[in-house]
Amino acid sequence: MTAGNDRTVLIELWSDLGCPWCYLGKHRLEAAIAQRPDAERFDVRLRSYELDPRAAAEPEPILDHLARKYGGPLEQVQTMEGRVQALATADGLPYVTERATANTLAVHRLQHYAAEQGLGTRLFGAVQDGYFAGTLNPFDTEQLVGAAASVGLDADAVRTVLAGDAYTDDVRADEEEGQALGATGVPFIVYGRRYATAGAQSVEGYAQVLAQTVADSAAGASAG
Structure with missing residues (x-):
């Protein structure tokens, strides 16, 4: 990398x-970042956003939940889930309905809590995957x-976090900040506080925004 072009994004x-x-x-x-020769410069941080903060604590089958949410027959939500599953499969990702x-x-x-230990993104990725x-x-505590x-967290410390309400204020703060930046749903991604994308983009789409963000960052460094 050249001087001024190695800043963390x-x-x-x-x-x-x-x-x-x-x-x-x-x-x-992640695929778009991995394609870049300067992949190590990007610091990806997960931020919280609950799509349904009022969702019940008791788990239920996703298909039943979607059928009730959208007011349609079970076959309709099965078709909808099948389409997303096909997209995931095309991306090489496992996806169960x-x-x-x-x-x-x-x-x-x-x-x-994991983010405080430097493991926030790794934990969330492992759980979501x-x-x-x-x-x-993930709705089973153990x-x-x-x-x-x-991923390296202390099991007893994790149990303590899950047993109380620690970090609830941090979750709410993330949600409020995201909304202030324009988020009305997720995924919502902000790049170096310069650009934002809403919804799942293609790998190529993400690559374009990363390139523009890096170019603007380099231009700003040169101007400074």
């Missing part, structure tokens, strides 16, 4: 655990503890 990704477009978008963003859904606040709170692959039920321990 902060990429902030507002996401929710159960959002399939967040799952696709995160992996496509027989999964549970519930309130995600506990996962967001835990992600903030396991969730959509059907290998992890399975969530196991996932946290697998």
Whole structure:
């Protein structure tokens, strides 16, 4: 890299655990970053955004939940889920339609604790990947503890976080900041506080925004 072009670029990704477009978008963003020769300069940080803060704590099958939410027959939501599954498969990602859904606040709170340990993005990625692959039920406390321990977090500390309401204010602050920046849903990504994208973009789409962000960052460094 040339002088002035090696500055770290902060990429902030507002996401929710159960959002399939967040799952696709995160992996496509990571693929776009990995294609770049300066991939190490990008600092991706997960930010919290609950799509349904009033969701019940008790898990229920996702297809039943969607049918009730949209007021359509089960066959309709099965078709909808099948389309997303096909997109995930095309991206090389596992995706099961027989999964549970519930309130995600506990996962967001835990992600903030993990971020303090430098493991926030790694934890959230592991939990979300396991969730959509059907290998992890994040609404089961001990399975969530196991996932946290697998990325290097202390299991007892994780249990303490999950048993209380620690980091709830941090989750709310993330949501308020995202909304102030223009987020009305997720995924919502902000690049170096210069640009933002809403919804899951293609790998090529993310690559274009990354290139523009880096170019503007270099131009700003030169001007300074």
